[in-house]
Amino acid sequence: MKENYITYLKFLEEKLDVFFESQKEYICCHKGCSLCCRHAEFPYSRLEMQYLAEGFFSLDEELQNLIESRFEVLKQEKKEFKGEKFLYDCPFLVDDACSVYEYRGVVCRTFGLLSQSSDGTVKTPFCCFKGLNYSKVFDHVTQQLSDEKVKELGYSQEPLGFNLSYEFLTNPDFERGFNILFGEKKPLLNWFCKSEN
Numbered sequence: 001m002k003e004n005y006i007t008y009l010k011f012l013e014e015k016l017d018v019f020f021e022s023q024k025e026y027i028c029c030h031k032g033c034s035l036c037c038r039h040a041e042f043p044y045s046r047l048e049m050q051y052l053a054e055g056f057f058s059l060d061e062e063l064q065n066l067i068e069s070r071f072e073v074l075k076q077e078k079k080e081f082k083g084e085k086f087l088y089d090c091p092f093l094v095d096d097a098c099s100v101y102e103y104r105g106v107v108c109r110t111f112g113l114l115s116q117s118s119d120g121t122v123k124t125p126f127c128c129f130k131g132l133n134y135s136k137v138f139d140h141v142t143q144q145l146s147d148e149k150v151k152e153l154g155y156s157q158e159p160l161g162f163n164l165s166y167e168f169l170t171n172p173d174f175e176r177g178f179n180i181l182f183g184e185k186k187p188l189l190n191w192f193c194k195s196e197n
């Protein structure tokens with residue numbers, strides 16, 4: 001299963017590389033930028049968790065301890081949380097970089113692109129609202145990407161949305177195609193909390 005999952009990840013990365021390349025004029029991702037790893041839930045399947053665990057155990061003991069202690073703090077905070085959705089910074093983010101980069105999950109690989117679902121709804125990456133990806137062509141009045149701004153600023157490529165929803169990228173067609181099974185899916189933190197869905 002692991003080898004098949006790695007093959008799937010390679011396939012996904014190749015597709016994403018093409019998408020990022022086609023959108024490079026709108027992308028400002030750079031080393032040390034880590035907003036996408038903060039204040040979110042991070043959906044993970046059992047399969048992704050197994051691979052992530054391998055990354056975790058490849059880290060030195062000090063880092064493992066740091067990450068473990070962060071999970072402990074978050075678990076406690078989540079217990080005391082009264083709202084609907086508990087959002088948190090990913091415990092694997094260390095000095096603004098992913099400590100398990102090669103082992104990170106599917107959703108982590110899609111951060112930063114425009115996502116378009118099958119009903120045509122386009123989802124702008126969160127960091128657009130922080131002055132990053134696609135922000136120069138985003139119209140805050142209409143809350144949409146602006147064709148006028150694309151023309152005005154002389155971009156050679158249109159902003160394009162890709163079907164990058166987590167549900168789509170982990171659907172049964174991919175499971176059959178790569179002979180993998182994603183299994184149960186839940187927010188990253190919930191994998192560390194007893195009796196959490």
Ligand code: SF4
Pocket residue numbers: 036037038042090091092093094097098099100101104105108
């Ligand atoms: S696993 Fe890595 S890439 Fe994914 S959210 Fe955490 S720090 Fe970011």
Ligand code: SF4
Pocket residue numbers: 028029030033034035036037111112113125127132133
């Ligand atoms: S997706 Fe956005 S927040 Fe994440 S590295 Fe790229 S520009 Fe920064």
